[in-house]
Amino acid sequence: MGTSLVKFGKDTARDVKQVARGWRWGRRPQVPRSAEPYVIPKETTVFPTKWARTPAAIAVRDLIQKGPLNAVLNFEVSPQVSGLDSLLKLDGPAIIVANHSSHLDTPLLLLSLPDAMRRRTAFAAAADYFFDTWWRAAGSAIVFNTFPIERRGGKMSATPGDLLADGWNVVVFPEGTRSPDGWVQRFRMGAAYLAVEHDVPIIPVGIKGSFAAMPRGRGWPIPGRPAVHVRYGDPLRPAAGESARDFAPRIAAAVSALLDEESTTWYESRRRAAIGASPSQTGPEAARWRRVWESTRPMRSTDNRRRAWK
């Protein structure tokens, strides 16, 4: 009896382990490549996130962000923030637009914002990624104040406009997904469309170093507290009569200029921008490894504090 119970226990553990590994418990499930054309797109159900913007949720989020999130972020990476004075030029809600190459970008952006603005900032998050399960949706909503946005459907969610109208700042990563190689991908029109439609300014942000610190596929930053730079630019406003199609390239150019500025100096980047010679941030046309190699080139930290060991 005892032996058979032990055997049953062992066999059960073996089966559970096999299923846990096969179906990647705790991780995102995968579809075999050859089965991808046959996958039925999930019916999108709108996950309510209004509760995440109530005073109680804001208070809880403030505690999480300023407490453990801030501590972990600063323990694992070395954020360098500049250009925050540009935010002083705002007189109302804005759309914050940044390049996106890592899951670090969201906490980096959030925690680099002044507290008052951070508390009134919401993140547009991919519905198919962050809102595919209730627990992931609820978790990201309470910690980052996310709201779902359809990145594949082609139509804009109604929520960003409502949020802007209610005085919330909205963060949008117009590339739609994290860069696979650290270089900037094509900007989609959503942010420009929102700015034109709701007549709100865009705050361009250039984030450099986050891909090297925690690229796609990693669940935690690399050891060594890598430097990550976040640079804010001056607000951009759509000109009278400017369409989203015309405005979008200006946003992309502003982000590119900020990334250029990160590599050189503000003045040099302005001069290059003035003659239209800003270096492309889409990376060299080369094999993937060379693009990754280039984008992960170590940056000099501007943190000049002396360390005990070099």
Next chain:
Amino acid sequence: MSRPGFVLEVDDRTPPLLVHNGEGFLLERFPQGTRVVYPPEALPPVRDVDEAIQNALLNPIDSEPLPELLRAGMRLTIAFDDISLPLPPMKKPDIRQRVIEAVLELAAQAGVDDVELISANALHRRLTPNELREIVGERVFRSFFPDGKLYNFDAEDRDNLTHLGQTRHGEDVEISKRAAESDLLVYVNVNLVAMDGGHKSTSIGLASYKSLKHHHNSHTMIHSRSFMDHKASKMHHSAWRMGEVLTSHVKVFQIETTLNNDIFGGPLEFLQKREWEWSIKDQASFLATKRGLDVAPAKLRHKIFTDTRSNYGLTGINAGAIEPVHEKTIEAVHRQHLVEVQGQSDVAIMGVPFVGPYNVNSVMNPILAACMGLGYYFNSYRGNPVVRKDGAVILYHPVDYEFSQLHHPSYVDFFEEVLSESTDPATIEAKFEKQYAEDPWYIHLYRTSYAYHGVHPFYMWYWISHALDHCGDIVWVGANRKTVERMGFRSASTLSDALEMVSHSVGRSPSITYLHNPPHLLADVR
């Protein structure tokens, strides 16, 4: 919306895949690059089954509407497929019940008194009264069974057989006397797979050994490529010739029904889902079912599987003349089962499930397991076999030494006496078939008990003759070593071992195709 079948190529993202293994199943990690043939998902069923039945009976193909064929004073015989279809059995009400009730309703309106219903079981075992009731329903059973008007066909009742003549190839056509002498023979079919139906229904289902031996023999079976393609099957060609003779004597009104692939429901639904789409609930169901089955006593496990009833949805019903009706039927079956597969592979892998046509409410003995894997699954192709000539087949089934003395008495002797002498179909046919076919004890058990005919195990062995001829190696994974050795096969503990064992004929990195059925599929190998 149902998705078509497709061929998966196993990659690093593929979870372990489900493999049927007798009264159980397991998860197997196949080598990367293995092709896995998935059947199409269940087609949407007909919304109003009764309306579809009425429509088929009133608007038949190449025939007068059924009411015009019915008149007072006529002899009407309704024959129907026996318990070997569908697999697993269907949840009540059985489609045959609904069709037979509709036919009888019209017969009653026409004032037909002389009606008999025959289960077309040929040399299969007789159905018990309960099994008959499950197929035809309570109303029909109560009206006909007590008077002996609902019964099993008896292929050894010499007084009730009629020899209709010979085909142009000299094949005897001997069928049920009652059917042969009827003014109208209505055949109610369940066309689960492409092999069923057409002339096979009447000229095999209602035929005697004298007639059946012309196509149920090793020579014909080895040249039936495959059984699932009646145009390329010698067995079907023979049945078609017999059908021509039969229909020249008897007016046949054929009613063929096709079912969808909705086989596993409730907690077993995961069995018909694609593994990477298993929800947490499906994974939990798998674990609970597998662990439960592993510790369940054999009897309970057997009962769980025996009691499985499938939902099935009706995808079509056609009635009228046999051949045009069957063409329509085949179209519907192909819609549900056909999957295009590009090229053959070195190795084919199949998981033999708990049920086959000949062990419903019974035990899947080693010969039936071989027949299910190498007869039915191997032949589930159109064009070319999934595995190349002299390739290897790897099957999963425990192949326990287990026989039903009630249902399969001659199988025991076949296994012990015949297979110990030879496993070559032609040799055993020449040496043993007549003796088993004419053995009075087996005939007695067939006629009075619930035993398959004495010759039936030979037929099972002929079913696998094409696979035996075609394949270089046949290995069973996890099977009883002694039983598979008796059948001339080999046993391996794991898939890796099996691949190792066949490597001398297919090499170290063979191309592999796994047929992921049930639900049923038909590989259209180009």
